[in-house]
Amino acid sequence: MTFSSTADLKAAVAATRFGLGARPGEIALARHDPHGWLQAQISPNGADQPQAGGGGVLAGTPESYQAFLAYRAAINAAGQDPMARKAARQPLDDALAQEVLARAWLAAVTPSPFRERWALFWGNHFTVSLMKGEDVGATAAAFEREAIRPHVFGRFADLLSASSRHPAMLMYLDQQNSIGPSSPAGLKRKNSGLNENLGREIMELHSLGVDAGYSQGDVTEFARALTGWSMGGPGAAVEQQGTFLYQQPYHEPGERRVFGKVYASGQERQAQAALDDFAASPHTARHIAHKLAVHFVADDPPPALIARLEAAYRSSDGDLAQVANALISAPEAWEPAAHKLKTPYEFLISSHRAAGTGPTDAHKDVLGPLGGFGHRPFAAPQPNGWSDAAADWAAPDAIIKRVTFAQGFANAHAPKAGGPAPAQVAQESLGARLAPATLTAVQRAESRPEAFAILLMSPEFQRR
Amino acid sequence: MTQHFTRRSALALAASTGLSAAFIGAGGAQAGTFENRKLVVIICRGAMDGLSVSPPVGDPNYAVLRGAIAIPPDQALKLDGTFGLHPKLAGLYAMIQSGQARIAPAVAIPQRIRSHFEAQDMLENGSGQLYGAATGWLNRTLQAVQPRRPIRALSIGAQEPLILHGPMQADSWSPGGRLDPTARIAGILGDLYKDDALLGPALAAGLKTEGQASALNGGHAPGGGDVQAFAVTAAKFLRAPDGPSIAVLSLDGFDTHANQGAAQGQLANRLGVLDKVLTGLRDGMGDQWSKTVVVVATEFGRTARVNGTAGTDHGTASTVILAGGALARGGIVGDWPTLDQAKLFENRDLAPTLDVRQVFKGVLVEHMGVDGRALETVVFPRSADARPLRGLIA
Numbered sequence: 093m094t095f096s097s098t099a100d101l102k103a104a105v106a107a108t109r110f111g112l113g114a115r116p117g118e119i120a121l122a123r124h125d126p127h128g129w130l131q132a133q134i135s136p137n138g139a140d141q142p143q144a145g146g147g148g149v150l151a152g153t154p155e156s157y158q159a160f161l162a163y164r165a166a167i168n169a170a171g172q173d174p175m176a177r178k179a180a181r182q183p184l185d186d187a188l189a190q191e192v193l194a195r196a197w198l199a200a201v202t203p204s205p206f207r208e209r210w211a212l213f214w215g216n217h218f219t220v221s222l223m224k225g226e227d228v229g230a231t232a233a234a235f236e237r238e239a240i241r242p243h244v245f246g247r248f249a250d251l252l253s254a255s256s257r258h259p260a261m262l263m264y265l266d267q268q269n270s271i272g273p274s275s276p277a278g279l280k281r282k283n284s285g286l287n288e289n290l291g292r293e294i295m296e297l298h299s300l301g302v303d304a305g306y307s308q309g310d311v312t313e314f315a316r317a318l319t320g321w322s323m324g325g326p327g328a329a330v331e332q333q334g335t336f337l338y339q340q341p342y343h344e345p346g347e348r349r350v351f352g353k354v355y356a357s358g359q360e361r362q363a364q365a366a367l368d369d370f371a372a373s374p375h376t377a378r379h380i381a382h383k384l385a386v387h388f389v390a391d392d393p394p395p396a397l398i399a400r401l402e403a404a405y406r407s408s409d410g411d412l413a414q415v416a417n418a419l420i421s422a423p424e425a426w427e428p429a430a431h432k433l434k435t436p437y438e439f440l441i442s443s444h445r446a447a448g449t450g451p452t453d454a455h456k457d458v459l460g461p462l463g464g465f466g467h468r469p470f471a472a473p474q475p476n477g478w479s480d481a482a483a484d485w486a487a488p489d490a491i492i493k494r495v496t497f498a499q500g501f502a503n504a505h506a507p508k509a510g511g512p513a514p515a516q517v518a519q520e521s522l523g524a525r526l527a528p529a530t531l532t533a534v535q536r537a538e539s540r541p542e543a544f545a546i547l548l549m550s551p552e553f554q555r556r
Numbered sequence: 557m558t559q560h561f562t563r564r565s566a567l568a569l570a571a572s573t574g575l576s577a578a579f580i581g582a583g584g585a586q587a588g589t590f591e592n593r594k595l596v597v598i599i600c601r602g603a604m605d606g607l608s609v610s611p612p613v614g615d616p617n618y619a620v621l622r623g624a625i626a627i628p629p630d631q632a633l634k635l636d637g638t639f640g641l642h643p644k645l646a647g648l649y650a651m652i653q654s655g656q657a658r659i660a661p662a663v664a665i666p667q668r669i670r671s672h673f674e675a676q677d678m679l680e681n682g683s684g685q686l687y688g689a690a691t692g693w694l695n696r697t698l699q700a701v702q703p704r705r706p707i708r709a710l711s712i713g714a715q716e717p718l719i720l721h722g723p724m725q726a727d728s729w730s731p732g733g734r735l736d737p738t739a740r741i742a743g744i745l746g747d748l749y750k751d752d753a754l755l756g757p758a759l760a761a762g763l764k765t766e767g768q769a770s771a772l773n774g775g776h777a778p779g780g781g782d783v784q785a786f787a788v789t790a791a792k793f794l795r796a797p798d799g800p801s802i803a804v805l806s807l808d809g810f811d812t813h814a815n816q817g818a819a820q821g822q823l824a825n826r827l828g829v830l831d832k833v834l835t836g837l838r839d840g841m842g843d844q845w846s847k848t849v850v851v852v853a854t855e856f857g858r859t860a861r862v863n864g865t866a867g868t869d870h871g872t873a874s875t876v877i878l879a880g881g882a883l884a885r886g887g888i889v890g891d892w893p894t895l896d897q898a899k900l901f902e903n904r905d906l907a908p909t910l911d912v913r914q915v916f917k918g919v920l921v922e923h924m925g926v927d928g929r930a931l932e933t934v935v936f937p938r939s940a941d942a943r944p945l946r947g948l949i950a
Contacts, residue, residue: 223808223809265813266813266814266865266867269814269864269865270864270865271864273864278864284864284865285863285864285865286863286864287813287814287863287864287865287867287869288869288870289813289869292670292671292870296671302671302673302674308670308902311670433754466713466730473601473808473809474601474602474672474673474808474811475672476672476673482754483716483721484716486716486754486755486758487711487716487726487728487758488725488727488728488757488758488759488760488761488762488765489711489728489729489730489762489765490728490758491755491758491759491762492735492759492762492763492765492766495735495741495742495745495759496735499741529747529748530748533744533747533748537744538740542740542741545741546741546744546745546748549741549745549748550748551748551749551752551755554755
């Protein structure tokens with residue numbers, strides 16, 4: 093650090109901690125005004141949208157859901173014939189591969205990496221996962237593009253509402269067939285009833301937080317309010333399949349008492365009113381502030397940082413652009429020491445950014461390596477999403493896998509002879525965060541791929 | 557490098573836990589008695605439905621409460637007048653028949669919680685309090701036995717679970733990319749990580765396991781596709797000379813809120829995987845199965861009644877499975893509270909008759925030779941109310 097100025101260090105922190113790792117030239121670009129470089133990435137239009145390569149188009153939710161229905165029909169027709177089953181699956185696998193590649197490409201090449209990191213945070217906050225089944229798998233990527241990305245710099249209330257109403261979320265947390273016991277449908281069908289999965293996870297994971305002090309009774313009451321929030325399923329008219337559908341016959345009649353507040357009977361709007369109150373709750377402000385600070389700064393973040401984020405949320409009525417601004421303006425967030433270990437996805441993306449490349453093959457470049465790391469996109473094991481705590485990604489086996497990945501990646505992508513020297517590549521990637529020991533090891537490497545693998549596995553590249 | 561427990565760190569541990577140093581070094585079980593004992597803990601994440609694992613088909617309320625998702629009595633594998641076993645657990649059933657497995661049908665964590673993540677924290681941190689410890693009780697088990705008998709633990713899977721997290725470095729392994737421990741880059745990174753408290757020990761431990769995995773499989777890396785082969789490889793680690801004494805693995809996909817199925821279906825498929833893991837461990841352990849105990853636990857059970865979407869919601873008590881050749885022969889473990897409406901917890905869930913710590917503590921004392929006081933103060937502090945379950949081990 094002796095030879096670098098504060099601006100050098102801030103530029104390196106901006107590109108690595110708030111961004112996705114520097115591409116060649118990025119730190120130099122950010123250097124004149126690191127804070128301004130980040131601030132310019134906060135966009136009222138939300139996050140960027142992944143684009144399919146080769147002139148393709150990424151399908152919206154209704155089309156994706158219909159692809160799932162077609163798959164289901166085909167797999168039933170296929171019986172036990174393994175070839176026919178594989179053929180039935182292929183369109184779903186291809187669509188997911190296309191989505192995953194488009195998303196990873198965007199992250200690898202974007203000149204606005206903070207904007208993308210912010211979107212990825214919210215996508216993980218509102219987890220939907222293909223582990224639940226092919227219906228969710230078919231619509232998970234569309235969920236992120238439709239419900240998450242447009243709202244990540246808007247009001248949290250809008251983001252929460254968009255997530256809670258999206259078919260992928262309704263299916264993931266079993267809301268679509270939740271029926272009020274005293275509703276017309278509930279009285280008619282004996283074997284039907286309430287499912288409180290979505291109600292609970294909205295309160296616990298998406299908004300208030302588990303320590304907000306609500307009871308099992310509050311969860312059940314909110315689940316009752318949510319009855320009727322459903323979607324067009326296999327039996328619906330084609331134009332309604334895979335869209336939000338309010339099923340009035342499912343709705344539990346009457347007023348509801350949720351977390352100390354009474355909601356007059358109001359059909360579809362009853363649950364929305366509760367959602368709006370959750371979004372406005374100081375518990376939610378605290379929960380979101382804490383989670384952001386943990387994600388961007390440290391597993392055990394400074395309380396002053398949490399307080400700033402919480403204040404920004406509360407004073408702006410949950411305006412996420414204001415919260416993002418508070419994050420990049422907080423002195424605690426710029427502390428030079430990097431505490432966070434990159435998740436496997438961040439490691440993969442930042443490796444491409446360091447090489448100045450992007451992934452071109454969904455299976456070979458993205459799904460294969462991330463599957464090995466246990467971090468396959470849209471496949472979180474549980475509704476709380478992926479952890480970003482160092483302890484969860486630094487098991488001995490996981491570090492070995494990072495080394496073998498780095499070796500393979502370096503063999504394929506390390507800048508070739510005639511390109512920039514290894515030391516320059518390291519400087520471009522880590523800027524003033526590059527430690528002398530790493531620079532020495534890079535310079536002493538036997539080959540360009542070895543030098544690049546050492547850079548990727550250096551303690552400072554592994555952290556952000 | 558695996559952390560070695562020294563006299564100095566024993567004293568530090570004693571100070572931090574309020575233990576006297578005199579106790580740490582003395583007394584307790586003799587090392588020889590418990591040599592080569594193996595313990596495998598399997599955590600079924602997402603809340604495994606005990607009422608389907610060991611369906612109480614003889615309980616008059618079972619079929620009524622469960623409706624279409626009840627396991628039909630003629631398909632359950634009969635255990636006794638009350639209980640059957642899920643038909644997908646045929647391998648486990650054979651173990652039970654030969655006295656090598658038992659079920660405890662009404663077990664729960666110490667506090668009544670219905671959040672997956674909080675309940676898993678409580679199951680794994682072992683403090684009896686939510687977020688009451690940042691370390692896992694199996695890591696503290698290593699600490700507790702270390703002065704007399706240094707043993708190691710292995711985490712199987714891409715991520716280390718909380719139950720093994722703590723100051724004692726656990727090994728970890730999962731199928732996938734392999735690294736030659738003698739490769740040049742291993743040495744270079746070892747140097748770069750020499751002052752790195754996170755990456756340094758992890759790399760060193762990983763390289764060591766790489767060498768073992770390669771040797772165990774005749775130089776070939778085992779694939780990840782076949783669950784049974786995966787379990788067999790895990791067992792090979794445990795069997796190896798100087799292999800770990802404790803292994804942990806997690807299975808997920810048990811959160812069956814909708815379309816749970818009965819003898820066939822979503823949950824049945826997961827139980828089929830569990831059965832393959834159990835039989836794979838038995839086969840892989842070979843003659844050492846007689847020194848092995850496997851404990852299968854989940855964070856909580858599921859509602860006694862079927863819900864509106866042919867599934868079940870978050871409940872309370874569930875089934876713990878015990879397997880292994882070291883077990884004492886016996887029937888159902890713990891009392892059965894029945895599914896009588898008046899007996900249901902909050903008129904909704906199977907009520908617990910055992911604290912899951914009682915099962916864990918019983919296994920640690922009788923099978924792993926953990927000293928009684930260390931158990932109460934280090935491994936499961938403030939757990940005097942949850943007395944170790946005795947007589948589980950032959």
